[in-house]
Amino acid sequence: MHAVFSAIAGGVPPSDTARLRLEGDIVEAMRHSTLCVEGRAAVRWTVRPEKAGSSLIKDRLAIAANELLSQPILSNVRECSACSWLFLDLSRSRSRRWCSMATCGNRAKAQRHYHATREA
Ligand SMILES: [Zn+2]
Structure with missing residues (x-):
């Protein structure tokens, strides 16, 4: 699942292996599921x-992944440039780079500052 969404976040097609594995997981989850119809x-x-x-x-993860794969919000899936966790970028500028500013964002900024001051 991570490999497929990571590829999508990177704008490249997923490997056949990853795609087929997720496809199998979704098909299996569907076999254990029922359609839930509530009004409109x-x-x-x-x-x-x-x-x-x-x-x-x-199964619940596979069903959720299947839903996400068919929604326009799929284009907001991003991969953290520090830890490779996946997240939905719902920022106005669509330029979020980290899963969390409090962890990966601060770590990346501290690392940049360290290298900048070391070179100076
Ligand atoms: Zn991260």
Whole structure:
């Protein structure tokens, strides 16, 4: 899943291996799911715990990944340039580089400052 979304964040196609693995996970999760129709709201796949058993969490992640793959917000998926975590960039400028300013952002800035002062 990470390999597929990382590729998408980088604007390149995922490897066949990663894509086929995610595809298999989604198909398996669908087998454990049911369509949830509530009024005029968007129809969603819902994992049935009694069918999923021990793969409940994995199935829910696969269903969520499938939903994200079909939404326009997919273009907001980014990969942190420091730790490779994936996140949705919902900033106005769409230029967020780190998963968290408090951790990776500050670490990157401190590292830049260290190298800049060392060279001076
Ligand atoms: Zn990070």
